[in-house]
Amino acid sequence: MAELDQWLNDLEEGFLEDIAQLVEIPSVSNLDEDEFPYGKNCAKVLQRMLSMGEQYGFETLNCDGYCGRISFGEADKEIAVWGHLDVVPAGDGWVYEPFSCTRKGDFIIGRGVQDNKGPLIAVLYAMRYLKEKKIKPNVKISLIFGCNEESGMDDVTYYLAHQKAPDWSFIADCGFPVCHGEKGICHVHIKSEKMEGNILNLDGGNALNSVPSSAQAILKNGELTETVCIEAEGVSGHAAFPEGTKNAIGVLGEKLQKLDIGTNERRVADFLKEICSDGFGTGLGIACEDKVSGALTCNPGVISMQDKCIHIGMDIRYPVTVNIETILDKLRAYVNKEGFKVTQIVDNPPNYIEPSHPLVEELMNAYREETGDDKPAYVMGGGTYARKIPNAVGFGPGLKVEYTELGLTNGHGECHCADEAQSITNLKKAVRIYVRALQRLNKR
Numbered sequence: 001m002a003e004l005d006q007w008l009n010d011l012e013e014g015f016l017e018d019i020a021q022l023v024e025i026p027s028v029s030n031l032d033e034d035e036f037p038y039g040k041n042c043a044k045v046l047q048r049m050l051s052m053g054e055q056y057g058f059e060t061l062n063c064d065g066y067c068g069r070i071s072f073g074e075a076d077k078e079i080a081v082w083g084h085l086d087v088v089p090a091g092d093g094w095v096y097e098p099f100s101c102t103r104k105g106d107f108i109i110g111r112g113v114q115d116n117k118g119p120l121i122a123v124l125y126a127m128r129y130l131k132e133k134k135i136k137p138n139v140k141i142s143l144i145f146g147c148n149e150e151s152g153m154d155d156v157t158y159y160l161a162h163q164k165a166p167d168w169s170f171i172a173d174c175g176f177p178v179c180h181g182e183k184g185i186c187h188v189h190i191k192s193e194k195m196e197g198n199i200l201n202l203d204g205g206n207a208l209n210s211v212p213s214s215a216q217a218i219l220k221n222g223e224l225t226e227t228v229c230i231e232a233e234g235v236s237g238h239a240a241f242p243e244g245t246k247n248a249i250g251v252l253g254e255k256l257q258k259l260d261i262g263t264n265e266r267r268v269a270d271f272l273k274e275i276c277s278d279g280f281g282t283g284l285g286i287a288c289e290d291k292v293s294g295a296l297t298c299n300p301g302v303i304s305m306q307d308k309c310i311h312i313g314m315d316i317r318y319p320v321t322v323n324i325e326t327i328l329d330k331l332r333a334y335v336n337k338e339g340f341k342v343t344q345i346v347d348n349p350p351n352y353i354e355p356s357h358p359l360v361e362e363l364m365n366a367y368r369e370e371t372g373d374d375k376p377a378y379v380m381g382g383g384t385y386a387r388k389i390p391n392a393v394g395f396g397p398g399l400k401v402e403y404t405e406l407g408l409t410n411g412h413g414e415c416h417c418a419d420e421a422q423s424i425t426n427l428k429k430a431v432r433i434y435v436r437a438l439q440r441l442n443k444r
Helices: 002-010 012-023 040-055 117-132 154-162 248-257 263-275 324-337 358-371 424-442
Strands: 059-063 067-072 078-084 102-104 107-109 140-146 168-171 178-182 184-192 199-204 214-220 227-233 297-306 309-318 340-348 378-380 392-395 421-423
Touching: 002 012, 002 117, 002 424, 012 040, 012 107, 012 117, 012 424, 040 059, 040 067, 040 117, 040 140, 059 154, 067 117, 067 154, 078 117, 078 424, 117 140, 117 424, 140 154, 168 358, 178 358, 184 324, 199 248, 199 263, 214 248, 227 248, 248 263, 248 297, 263 297, 263 309, 309 324, 309 340, 324 340, 358 392, 358 424, 421 424
Parallel strands: 078 140, 078 168, 168 392, 178 378
Antiparallel strands: 059 067, 067 140, 102 107, 107 421, 178 392, 184 309, 184 340, 199 214, 199 297, 214 227, 297 309
16 A cells, blocks of 8 residues: 555645645534524535535535535445534633644644544545546445534435435444444433522533533522622543543532532532433433443533523433333433423434444455454444444544643543544544545445
């Protein structure tokens, strides 16, 4: 692959500039704008990605602002790589500008460089290499990208309702090697009884699938008309991977416990601390696991107060062999006992493909050829488009990385965190893996 390495080195500046063009658009999916399905910024980043595809000589399709497609090849059989252009909100605590692609050593930093704009450009360049080297595909190779992955995945539902589903797909939105299964994802919203005490407001978190890094409470100051603000800090991270994180809502509960507050307030404080105790649902009584996919995770990601009622949104990732109703029955029993009730449930069932499936085998072979690593395929708690698409698995481009040279504090650098960072070396290695993978799938 020496020729590919030289090609990548020659185009490195343009490669990074293409990523930067996407990162500078704050494409948080917004369902409140009527003109575009997911808001003007998502419409803008979608068009920019399509323009890159046209610039490099590919056929493009804008699927009504929901998804875009870049493709080449004329065959009936279609192999598709999927990714997304929407990002989670920046959140607080960034050292670097979140919507500007900053280079420092071997890293680029900015919201989306990992999740998922950097990987999309890696796939685009793998396709560009095959095209420029005149490797004619026996199948239609497509790169499909949406704008609602982080908040519902309705973009993929719309695409599949209006376009033919690819024969085989892989999603460039997880870690290498192949992710052949994903836990179920259930979003649960709960609401308290009306609070008549000293709590005037609670606020924390900005996305259910991110561990909140900050939370605060506004309290009456005893009999005085003054108010006091209690602030709490946590360690952010992805909801599916709670190890090393600290939920600021639970920290806020601990702080409130230490104050001289009324019975209702203390009950709320105890509840907040308990439900955020470990990131695995222990405090809610829903902890469980299986051998295929591991432990359930539970992230109370957003808290607010409206009309004197406390509202909490939770992200629950449950094992592939577990019945969600069993989990919900236990959750309801606990929150009802504590003065809350479940107001909304949105469940995304798990998906699983046997590791012996030929798609999995071909992708694993491509990964092993490039890396020499014999790590097996795996099942994860993260949620990707794979759960919405037939014959789909996750495939990179995440690789092990060390952030030491960036000098970032704990909780920074990973996806969904402040100062989201991406290794340029790893991203170029991903291009090489994707070239091998597409060549292999082209022969099936």
